[in-house]
Amino acid sequence: MTQETSRQSNSTDAIVIFDIDGVVRDVAGSYRRAIADTVEHFTGGAYRPTQTDMDKLKSEGIWNNDWEASQELVYRYFEEQGQQRHQVALDYQILIDFFQSRYQGPDSQNWTGYICDEALLLQPSYLENLTAAGIPWGFFSGAPCAEAAYVLSGRLGLNSPVLIAMEDAPGKPDPTGLLAAVHQLENQSSIDTATPVIYVGDTVADMLTAEKARLVQPTRRWIGVGILPPHLQHTPDRLDAYTANLKQAGAIVIFNNVQELTPSRIRELLQRPA
Structure with missing residues (x-):
């Protein structure tokens, strides 16, 4: 799959940037x-x-x-x-x-x-649906580039997606890598610089990254979306504590799986008061 087909006019609803570990792949056993x-x-x-x-x-x-x-x-x-x-x-x-x-x-x-042996947590068809809805997407991960590419290109079959990895930016919650991924998508797709950004991650550091990006670009809307790691989903007491931590760090909404963040859910999020 290539992102060439995702180039849209500047009327796109939002940009979505994904973390990889715990969002795209299950890393509990790796x-x-x-x-x-x-x-x-x-x-x-x-x-x-x-x-x-x-x-x-x-x-x-x-x-x-x-x-x-x-x-x-x-x-x-x-x-x-x-x-x-x-x-x-x-x-x-x-x-x-x-x-x-x-x-x-x-x-x-x-x-x-x-x-x-890592299980995938999303399928290429999910990203294709975002593209069809005019929603540009990319990745910002703390994983080394080769390991991120292993899952994105090797497992999902993506063709040179926007990716900012460990070697490209300081570690989270520093927002530099998130801002860089957004900038690349803006250049690819001629997106208005006021377009809201959704950052999808599974850790407190991910949510804090979106919060810190807001401090750098306060005129843009930054939305943190939390994903619950699979290893927590059968332990209610730990799940509640983890959910509370994500919310406290800035998560606007939390899903069990990234594919619940559909184009319609994205538009619902954008309709919420900032």
Whole structure:
């Protein structure tokens, strides 16, 4: 699929930018499994974080980078044992290499790791429906470019979609990457610079990114749409807490699956008072 057909006049209703992890693909058994493996390894097998542990960390809104999240969980474990961070012999690059050996696999040129088993959370037909409705779309993700492209091009069959990835911008909740994705779509489609932007994500950091974009461009409407990760949807107590965190961070509406954000729902959101 190509986005060439999505070029519209400047009368489009909204621009939609998607996060990837937890929105386009389920990462509970891949990125999060790699976090758990990494923390367990660098704590000498003493601590393996649970999904709840990782959710709590992510709810702080600043741990979008999973390498940094892994490092932070290692540090916090040793702090609980009475050590200070400078006493922990932890090489960040070695930690990254270990993480990637689990997520991508031991051969960085021929991936066989957890990334190969991720379930898709949307289908190409969903994006085609947005295009048919005159709604331009793109992606802003904290994942490395190669890993984002693996799912967008390799799994979904998208042909050079607008993508801002880890190498292209500072980490969330810094809004630079979101603004860059929007700018690319504006240039492609001759979109009015006042067109509302919807950012779809599954974490507090995603919602804060939309909030911070509003501070940079206050004359434009920025709408944060939350998606509940699949691993939470069968645990009501954790689901309620996660939902509350997303709302507190600025989510206007929250869905169980991204494909619930249909063109008609988008127009409903735009009709709500700003």
